[in-house]
Amino acid sequence: MKGYILKRLLSLIPVLMVVSVVVFLIIHMTPGDPASVILGPEASPREVAELREQLGLNLPLYQQFANWFIGIVQGDLGYSYFMSESVLEAFVSHLGPTFSLAVLAQVFAIILAIPLGVIAARRRGSVVDQSFMGLSLVGISVPSFLLGLFLILLFAVELKWLPVAGYKPLSNGVFLHLRYLVLPAIALGAMQAALIARMTRSSMLDILNANYIKTARSKGVKEKMIVYKHALRNAFIPILTVIGQTFGTLVAGAAVVETVFNIPGIGQLIVNSVERRDFAVIQGTIMLVAISYVMINLIIDLLYGVIDPRVRLSRK
Amino acid sequence: MKKVSLFFLVLVLAFSIIGCSGADKTDSKTSESGKKAAGGELQVAYNAQPPTLDPLLTTAVATRDITRHVFESLVTFNQNFEVEPMLAEKYEVSEDGKTITFELRKGIKFHNGKEMTVDDVVASMNRWIAVTTLGKSFFTKATFKASGNNAVILEMPERLTTALAMLADPGQAAVITPKEVVEGATEKGLAEFIGTGPYKFVEWKTDQYVHLEKFKEYQSLTTESSGLAGKKEAFLDDIYFQFVTDASTRLAGIQTGEYDVANAIPFDNAEQLEANEDVKNHVYHNGFNGVVFNKKARFFKDVKARQAVNAALDEEEILMAAFSNGNFYELEHGLMIKDQADWYSEVGKDQYNQRDSEKAKKLLKEAGYNGQEIVILASRDYEDHYNAAVVVQQQLQKLGMKVKLDVYDWPTLLQKRGDANAYDIFVTGFPTEPIPAKYEFLNSASEWPGWTNDPKMDDLLDKINKAASQEEAKEYFAQLQEEFYNYLPIIKFGNKTTITTTRSNIEGMGFLQGIILWNIEKK
Incomplete structure (x- = not known):
């Protein structure tokens, strides 16, 4: 297990080299x-030329790259020209809002998508199934900014239930924090919800036709038990993969x-x-996002083992 | 069991999301009533981020608009761009025009509690000379000296009639900060933002907001308030400049009351807001847009080619496309606006907005146009620039020219316009400048993109700066404007406006080259 994690972490190095160049x-x-x-x-x-000189922008490109790369190896991602702080500080101070938003969007997506996917799978071909899947197609197709503007118009401008825009950190109180994040989380989570719902449905369909499910049914196991205990858990690995990938996108792509x-x-x-x-800041932030993306994927891979003992890595 | 706890976890999370909207209604009510009790907090949705809050370092308007509430200068402009004293009690220009003595107002406090002294003024003014474009261009041989305990003297090697206007200019303003703050400044600018203005700087959260707070010890002038001059009262306790770069978000936010003031509202949305009783649109004059010719290389090196374009353009059509409504622009040939009575001139009016395609075609032929491709640079970061560029392209195509429009983001355009071999024309905007010398396109020495090179205009600019009186300067400026229409370094489309929208309970908004938030009351 430790060896596996170490190997995965080492494989980060070439990835980051390529990303940096x-x-x-x-x-x-x-x-x-x-x-x-x-x-x-x-x-x-x-x-302009004088300032370029001061900022070191007149150096040859390879030299600028070397300076930057040596900095990275020493753990120094550089200094922002505009923010009077280091890139790492800038990244950390901007991470909070993104993390809150991503978690909330993901929670929204999962709560909405998994039940929808399960229901659609159980009633395959029915009107319910078709309308859910139609809805999920809309979810995938509508760009998040359009959905965002629509939500603003409806819930903020017309109904005045929620604020138009802005952000309040958690230190201002949980409710105020969430109040500002509800609309963006829905706008951001809609596409993830659609992806997760579609994956849940197809994964569940495969499992629900499996022999052991038929056996369970013939033994008279309750339908709820079959769906949620036997089927959903076994169908969860591909769903988890989608969740993991979409979470990575949420962090980077909001x-x-x-x-x-x-x-x-x-x-x-x-x-x-x-x-x-x-x-x-652009260089440093993208490097850090790349690291986060790889780390999230690693965590998801490790979670497979928790859900499905067959893919557990340490077998002693 | 695990499943049950997971289910509850999900349930709790779901309720916290759903529940929060209800709980937050009370939250917002308390904060709203809190606002009222506190006597006023102003939320301004501002469209751009300042690159720095050191007003000397940049010509960016975001920096100018925010820092004018924090810093003050010796002299400043009233609504008609006339110079009035601010931190100076009065000033006196010597007969030979080489010396200006500024007597300082007494008992002026900085935001750190320290009283302003001549040393602070001398240090600040010498930094202004060393750092700013105007300082470096006109004052390098000038010095500021203390004269006794309460006056400073500006000594210049020769007469500079426009010196006071330069010192009053709100762009890269000659602001006074404590001597220690000046000494602590690096090439990255001031480390502390301590001024004498009605609001003091509290916090700048990059990408979020700048927070200013009422300066309780501010000593206002008692003269009538006009433009940046006269009486300034800070009625509100706090001002937040929220950086909201998305126009539709500013628009939605001003409608719901999330913001009290929203800057730079898109022209297309003005009508929609007119119909809303909760808000007011303020339309104010804010410079002009135009095309800048590349005069160093390629086709428009030839003055006849530039004259051909000037003969052809239908400015009304261009302005209508850019600003979508006749209320938001003004057909105007003059480089200085009518409010600037010290400068305004009718000369050149006949050369403006000619719409004479026959004349244009003739001039094109004389310039030897043989079908080469003309490249126009424009940026969609400024929708009015882009829309104007599209119409210019069409109008030139009608003349039979082959015209390509290259659209970039603003920083790319800033770089591209520096390459004389890459383009023929770029579209840009200019603020209303207080003196002719600030228009870089009139001046060969500045080497500003487009590369003006006209000894006649240089000579006239020099004469304006050294004129014995404003009347004489105005006379020379009329000649300069005539030469401007002969040489055509740029073509001015017409005067433009900016729309700032406020909630209807906001009273006392002021505008002069951007928004003025002192003297504002929230009823």
């Missing part, structure tokens, strides 16, 4: 630089929802940093 090249090949953004549109080219709802999370940090060409 690709991210660095993409960012530095994109036109635009932080100096002209800092100085504003009316600054003279001479002033940029649009965070922008629409003005939530100061990782997604917004990346978008804002791209807009102001804050190179160190």
